[in-house]
Amino acid sequence: MAKNISMFKRAIALSIAAAFFTHCSTEAPPVDRSTLTEAQKRLPEYAVSGLEVADGLEATLFAAEPMIMNPTNIDVDPRGRVWVCEAFNYRSELNPGNEVDAKGDKIVILEDTDGDGKADSRKIFYQGTDINAALGIGVFGNKVIVSCSPNVFIFTDEDGDDVPDKKEVLFTGLGGVQHDHAIHSFTFGPDGKFYFNFGNAGDQLLDKDGNPIVDMVGNEVNGSGNPYRQGMLFRCDTDGSNMEVLGFNFRNNYEPAVDSYGSIWQSDNDDDGNRGVRINFILEYGNYGFTDEFTGASWSTRRTNMEKEIPLRHWHQNDPGSVPNLLQTGAGSPTGMIVYEGDLLPERFRNQMIHTDAGPNVVRAYPVEKKGAGYTASIVNILKGNDDPWFRPSDVCVAPDGSLFVADWYDPGVGGHQMGDQAQGRIYRVAPKGVDYEVEKINVTGAEAAVKSLQSPNMGTRYLAWTALEAMGSEAEAALKGLLNSSNPRMKARALWLLARIDGKTDEYIQLATSDADENIRITGLKIARSLQVKNLDDYLAKAASDKSPQVRREVAIAVRYLDSSKAADIWTDLALQYDGKDRWYLEALGIGADPRGEEFFNNWIEKGGLEKPGANDIVWRSRAKSALPILAKLATNAEGSMHDNLRYFRAFDFHKDPSKDNLLAGMLTIKHPQQDSIKILALSHISPEKINSDPAVNKIMRGSLAQMKGTPTYMDWVKRYQLRDQVPSLVSIYTQSPKSEFGPEAIKLVHQFEGIDFFKKQLQQKDNEKVIETLNAMTNLWGPEVWNTFKEISLDESRDLAVRKAAIKAYGTGWSTENNLLDMALANEVPEELKETAMYTLLNGIKSSVRKEAAKMLAAGDTKFGSIEELVALDGSATNGAAMFERVCSTCHVVNNKGTQFGPQLSEIGDKLGKEGLYKAIMYPDAGISFGYEGFLITTAAGEKIAGYISSETNDALEVTVIGGAKTRYTKKDIVSKEPLENSLMPTGLHNAFTQQELVDLVAYLSSLKNGAPVAAR
Missing domain, CATH: 2.120.10.30 (TolB, C-terminal domain)
Structure with missing residues (x-):
């Protein structure tokens, strides 16, 4: 506290x-x-x-x-x-x-x-x-x-x-x-x-x-x-x-x-x-690379050639242009x-x-x-x-x-x-050790004194020296030239930045810098030439394009990006011809330099034999030029290439905007290839919707491939895009078997869209109670009075099995639009005795802070039973018991070491970030510390649906919302009426009241043990 x-x-x-x-x-x-x-x-x-x-x-x-x-x-x-x-x-x-x-x-x-x-x-x-x-x-x-x-x-x-x-x-x-x-x-x-x-x-x-x-x-x-x-x-x-x-x-x-x-x-x-x-x-x-460069989609959004490790996936490290x-x-x-x-x-x-x-x-x-x-x-x-x-x-x-x-x-x-x-x-x-803090008085009134201050490690001192020396102009030249013989090349660089600003001396000192034996000074010379926007920048870049240092050539590639010169394409081509196919830094520098004039540069490179060089395939992969597309198509379907390479090249198509790519991708649907089915599916996944809708032959191939894609995100994309009503049985299987998967909620919403509430009422009449409960749980992703009334009717139906009724009352209180209805039932004492415990737990996990607080009051439990945070910190807990508590309660929203549900922040190394005091506060008072990116929003659709969750991805035309439990649903922006931030955390306030003091202490002991490099056994 x-x-x-x-x-x-x-x-x-x-x-x-x-x-x-x-x-x-x-x-x-x-x-x-x-x-x-x-x-x-x-x-x-x-x-x-x-x-x-x-x-x-x-x-x-x-x-x-x-x-x-x-x-x-x-x-x-x-x-x-x-x-x-x-x-x-x-x-x-x-x-x-x-x-x-x-x-x-x-x-x-x-x-x-x-x-x-x-x-x-x-x-x-x-x-x-x-x-x-x-x-x-x-x-x-x-x-x-x-x-x-x-x-x-x-x-x-x-x-x-x-x-x-x-x-x-x-x-x-x-x-x-x-x-x-x-x-x-x-x-x-x-x-x-x-x-x-x-x-x-x-x-x-x-x-x-x-x-x-x-x-x-x-x-x-x-x-x-x-x-x-x-x-x-x-x-x-x-x-x-x-x-x-x-x-x-x-x-x-x-x-x-x-x-x-x-x-x-x-x-x-x-x-x-x-x-x-x-x-x-x-x-x-x-x-x-934090989000998709073109669409803005979240790093967690599935994509072709997605990185296996989350730390790399997080920054789109497999994408051309990252x-x-x-x-x-x-x-x-x-x-x-x-x-x-x-x-x-x-x-x-x-x-x-x-x-x-x-x-x-x-x-x-x-x-x-x-x-x-x-x-x-x-x-x-x-x-x-x-x-x-x-x-x-x-x-x-x-x-x-x-x-x-x-x-x-x-x-x-x-x-x-x-x-x-x-x-x-x-x-x-x-x-x-033993060095006292002593500061000399700064003096920048003369050139020699200012040059001495320019060498300071302190930024404020350098600022004063730089400003004074720049104002002196040629009067400071002699003193600055004294630094050119410094044994410290960084001091030499500082001098050159200022010497080149002296009227009439710019070329002299840029030439001196770009001819230096130290590659860092040559880089500095190029940066100076760019900064001062010298008219003969192309001459400096053309010379440096053959520099033996790849670091210098990297700077040339970047400088070419905005070079207004007829030499630009040749300079870039000289650089590209030296790429060895092994240096991603060099490749991305080439891409940065080429992007504004990609077509011109790429064609010039081809004319000069670029395709014969060892790193040619990488340059094609990174290029955004229209003329790279036919070559990219050949690489993507190369029978001798690995599927890893194929995935890489197919992903590159996403970074081209020219519509000609659709015809190239459509042409892959009928080619002979050792992995023909995989190639076909990849091509269909990258062809634009406009092409598939307008081309009957392509549409037919898509329908023929649909069966192979059942239970996959690609399958869901195709069903949703083309409104394939005949896929309802498969959609039902998806949402019952994987209700919390990334596409489970989408599956049930599609069924509701296609068939209406009557379909679900029929499902709820089955004699198999487990299947009825599966359907109720899945239906929490649906919206509307017909759905909510169905939940309530089943919960109050005493002829139903108690487990079914508990699932129904939980479903009735799950969601922004219905949790107040359940709260009203509880306050009016209308919840049957046998359902009260389930109802209270559901309300404690509610979205609205007001609902959670009312539920806590009804439980007549407060923070006082735990004592102060200082007192809790002094207590010893069992990390082993806490791990069991985490798995039982917290894993429904958090992941530790790849286990659990990804709703809130991952906690695999939370012990490195928070001490016990911080952990207790985060659990007991979640509204006080909402992690950025996990702020709650209330989304209202044109149909009146209200969804509370956090925005896990946002593109130019769609939002992906993650709700409590980890389910993700995509909404097109044209269907969204409003997006309002929630004042409170999506983590339940008062959830800790369901624990005993020792259980809470054990949980914190476990979370404290989660640190980078901590042995799994200790967790």
Whole structure:
């Protein structure tokens, strides 16, 4: 539970904070934490003792409560001060037990004024409700950029008194208020531009006046699929102009990191529980595969050549046009990231990404190694909250001295918009042992001094130096040239970005860079040429197209995408002819470069012998050119190819829009092939509905193949599309044998559509009670008074078997439209005694919070029988018994290790994400922490049907809704009247009241044991 403190107490606490940090040691001596109570473990003086720190480093506590609370994002300015977004009011509407500061959240500045390594000064830079739960802060000279969905603010402190003199809106329209999946923080690149991103709730980018932003290639920046979707990555000038979308189709990409060469890195999180958190190296302008690139369908939607492993399936890694992931790190809640380009930390951390992941309580580095045109990466921990599951690192920054500062949200849980603790939060400094925190005064008034500052590992210092040197122009040339002989190539790169901006010197320094022996500097030279939009860019690219380094050629391929030159096709063809058929990074770079002019580039490649090269088939697979289609058809039906290859090529047809593909696919229906039936079915699955409806011969073949497809999703698609009423017997078999399968609900709805309620009334007259119960259970997917009245009549029919009546009363109370009817029956004492227990359990699992609460009252059971969460945490439970509880109750909505029903989030590694406190809160108060992507909606159709569930997939013309129990149903958008968000969680409130205290404790013991790498036997 939140350990709230009143505003009065908080004010008093803050007044003694400086004294606390000045006179009290916050570093705990070696201590056996097993001797501490849970409350003691949470105290600041024991904070560091709960962390595992990498060899050669030590963590010290720079600031903690009451000086700082709930830091979401930080930055360190050139003076070494830590700027903090303090989110006291985080999601207050979803955390009703928490206090609210009516004045709003704060941006605070923490400073160590006496040099002892601990903050002793706290200033409030700004406070307001407009920055409640801000998720990003960047300090750039006298400007401070604060990202707080739906706005990005620029605060300007013109007189340097740490109080803003001006507040402006840079961008707006970014998702809902306080949304975690919307706008994140800004960083400054070596090219003098801002880089930032938003997650898949960002939706759009509007200017300060609310007008749509149009990017440099003429596209409105929004997630409509024209062409961008989901989360996006951006680059723009510091005034917000010249916007570029550098990547799209992320889920919740959080804080980009840009290195001195101009390479971009970032993290992205999966749908909760799917072990698919990833790290991305950015191929600019690429699609990153969270949803189907063309249709927007969910990653879980069945498709040809679907990946076997969910972490890969999650990102459409088998699809042409999905950029490969650099690294997948399992379950987590990734947040802040930097590229560490300092020299204070040990060698293994230098020039590497450093990243905070609040879910598994860890700060990591990801050392990379080059592989072809891309990279591989490994994981090295820096800080790990092994003995403190409340450690929730939310951001990491580099101080001017090269040390790290880590923000710790400090909470029993993370994500889902919940906050279990308002009163605590920490900032750590990480550095080699014994290294004090010392910050030199910055000086950028002269070229030599500014060049020295340009080499700082601190972003704010580099920003000031870069801005000063750029303004100096040619006066800074001599000092900058001194860096060209640096033993550190990253410093050389920083100098080249600025030298090339000097009037009359652009070509000189680009030529110098692109001729360098270091491939990273050659890449930098190409990026500089693109950034400055030099007129002779094609000459640089043509030369670099034969570079021995595939990494350099990767950059050429991307640069060709928007190259306005008659040489573009030849440059791309030269690159494509060098593809070896083994490097997916290289292949996707080629695809990105070719997409806008695919036909021209592809035909040029064919004319120059491309089809004779080893990697030709991959280039055909990735191409979107119309002229690639006939070749793709041959590859898809190659008798010597494997079925795996056939699936791959058939999937590629989905990424072509030219209607000529239908005739090619239709031609496959009658070819002779060793796997002719499989080829036929695949072809029929990819031909457009228009072709099948308009071509009698194709339609006949489809009907002839239908029998082979019974019981499959393909069968359901065909029956639904062509209204095949003669398939009712097969549909009945599907919904009775697999009522909770992905197509069971569709089957019964089709039967109802074809035959009406009389068909089911006849089914319910059977003497076989098990079959009657199967029919009742399946009918819960139907809608309408006739259906509900049938349930009620059977439940009250005393001549029926009791098991049948229980199934009927449960069916009557299942669903948005009928659960209130059952509640009314119960309140009026009209439920027969023998059915009351079933009715109450059904209502406890209801959709509406009001229904669940009334049911809990009637059970006369409350939370008091369990005691406080603190008391529960202190109790020992049996994980073995808890596993049985999970299987009996929770597995109807959750999956652990591939067992259970996929309705709510997967829980296979929930013990890494939530401590016991967080688990108890999630079970007992589910409304307080709804995972993103599992928010409930009430869908109303034109026929009046109301369906409550979460939207598991959405395309341009349809919604897929998953209801309690895991059943999925697809609705066309034209049939949907409204889509209203539900205020409460779809997980039943009060469900825990059906447990004894020990059963609840056992369940939490089991869930706590579910961690990455935990042995199955322990579960």
